[in-house]
Amino acid sequence: MGRKQRGRAARNARRKLPPNFESDEVKRAPHVLVFKRGPTVGNNVKELIKDMRRVMEPFTAPNLKVSRKNSLKDFIAISSHFHVTHLMTFSKTQLSTYMRLIRIPRGPTLNFRIRRFTHGRDIVSALRRPQTFPKQFEHAPLLVMNGFQDESIHIKLIATMFQNMFPSINVATVDLSTIKRCVLLSLDPVNGFIEFRHYNIKIVPSSISRAAKKLLQGKVPDLSRFNDISDFMYREGHASESEDESTGNQDENEVILSQQLRSRGNLKSNQSAIRLTEIGPRMTLELVKIEEGLCDGEVLYHTYISKTPEEIAELRKRNTEKKRLKDQRIREQEENIKHKQENKKQTQKSSSKQNDEETDEEESSDYADE
Structure with missing residues (x-):
C-alpha cells in the first residue's frame, strides 16, 4: 500500500484538474479584464475597478495584478488562451476620469468620460436592508437596456458592445434561480448620458x-x-x-412564475413579487469617441469634434503613410537583426577555426621537441 499524501502534496493533488475542465458554455461566454492604465489613478478609481470586477464576475479576473511594464499588447497576447473577449480600462487625468471598452481582437474601442460615480460600499452602507451575499456573484448578471432605440451608428455600437460583454440567455431554457443580479443601462436622450446601475434581484411570494x-x-x-x-x-x-x-405598486412588479425556485414559497404557477436592491457601483457615462481597431485606428465618431470629408480624407492618407513607414521600419529592423546574427555566427565560426589551427600548431611543435 502506498504512503498517504499529506500537507502540500495532498493540496496539490486536489488542485489538479483535467486539461479540458472548462465546459463549452464557459468557453463561449464573454470574459472581461478590468484594470487601470497610466502611472497613477488614485484610491477612488482603484476602488471603482474592484467594484466593476465584482459586477463582471464570474467571467473576469478578480485578483488581476497589473504593473507599469504591462502594455495592451501583453493582454491581447494572452486573450485567446484565457477566452478574453473585452478589455475594460480606467485612467485618470487632471480633467476627469475615463473608461475605455476594447473589443478583442479587432476592435472597436469606445472611450467614455465618467462624469460622476459612487462606490458600491457607499451605496450599501446607505441602505436600510442591504442585500449582499457571496452566492449572488456565482452567475453573470442580467443586462437591461433602456433608451437605445435610436438608429444612430454610435448608439448601435454602444448597445452592441455592452450586449456582447454579458452572456446571452435563452428565455425558454434559462434557470430563474441563477438570475441573482441585473445591470441597468439607461440612455438619456436629451444630454446623451448613460446611467449605469447594478441591482440585486430578490423574488418573494406575494x-x-x-x-x-x-x-x-x-x-x-x-x-x-x-x-x-x-x-x-x-x-x-x-x-x-x-x-x-412590498414597495410601490404591487401589480407592476408581480409575476406568475414559470418554474419553481429554490427560495421558500416561490412555487411554479404562483404569484411572486420582484424586489430590486441597488448594490453599486453607480456611474454616469458620457461617450467621447469611438475608434476603429485597438486604440489606434480611425475615429469613427467624436462627440465634440466634427470634420469635413476633405479633412477625413487627409487624415486617412496621413494614417496610411504613417502605417507604411512603420511597417518599413519594422522590416528594416528585422533585416538588421538577421544581418547581425549572421555576422555573429561567421565571427564565432572563424574564431573557432582559428583556435583549432593554433591547437594543431602547438601539438606539432610539442611533437618536434620530443
Missing part, C-alpha cells in the same frame, strides 16, 4: 399573508399574546408596515 411569509422564511414568531396559532395567522401576526417588503 400571494400569501405576511404571517405565512414569516413562517416560510424560518422566522420564529412571538405567540405569547395569542391563544392559538390560528389567531396569529388570521391577524397576520400584527406585522407592521416596516416588516412588509
Whole structure:
C-alpha cells in the first residue's frame, strides 16, 4: 500500500484538474479584464475597478495584478488562451476620469468620460436592508437596456458592445434561480448620458399573508399574546408596515412564475413579487469617441469634434503613410537583426577555426621537441 499524501502534496493533488475542465458554455461566454492604465489613478478609481470586477464576475479576473511594464499588447497576447473577449480600462487625468471598452481582437474601442460615480460600499452602507451575499456573484448578471432605440451608428455600437460583454440567455431554457443580479443601462436622450446601475434581484411570494411569509422564511414568531396559532395567522401576526417588503405598486412588479425556485414559497404557477436592491457601483457615462481597431485606428465618431470629408480624407492618407513607414521600419529592423546574427555566427565560426589551427600548431611543435 502506498504512503498517504499529506500537507502540500495532498493540496496539490486536489488542485489538479483535467486539461479540458472548462465546459463549452464557459468557453463561449464573454470574459472581461478590468484594470487601470497610466502611472497613477488614485484610491477612488482603484476602488471603482474592484467594484466593476465584482459586477463582471464570474467571467473576469478578480485578483488581476497589473504593473507599469504591462502594455495592451501583453493582454491581447494572452486573450485567446484565457477566452478574453473585452478589455475594460480606467485612467485618470487632471480633467476627469475615463473608461475605455476594447473589443478583442479587432476592435472597436469606445472611450467614455465618467462624469460622476459612487462606490458600491457607499451605496450599501446607505441602505436600510442591504442585500449582499457571496452566492449572488456565482452567475453573470442580467443586462437591461433602456433608451437605445435610436438608429444612430454610435448608439448601435454602444448597445452592441455592452450586449456582447454579458452572456446571452435563452428565455425558454434559462434557470430563474441563477438570475441573482441585473445591470441597468439607461440612455438619456436629451444630454446623451448613460446611467449605469447594478441591482440585486430578490423574488418573494406575494400571494400569501405576511404571517405565512414569516413562517416560510424560518422566522420564529412571538405567540405569547395569542391563544392559538390560528389567531396569529388570521391577524397576520400584527406585522407592521416596516416588516412588509412590498414597495410601490404591487401589480407592476408581480409575476406568475414559470418554474419553481429554490427560495421558500416561490412555487411554479404562483404569484411572486420582484424586489430590486441597488448594490453599486453607480456611474454616469458620457461617450467621447469611438475608434476603429485597438486604440489606434480611425475615429469613427467624436462627440465634440466634427470634420469635413476633405479633412477625413487627409487624415486617412496621413494614417496610411504613417502605417507604411512603420511597417518599413519594422522590416528594416528585422533585416538588421538577421544581418547581425549572421555576422555573429561567421565571427564565432572563424574564431573557432582559428583556435583549432593554433591547437594543431602547438601539438606539432610539442611533437618536434620530443
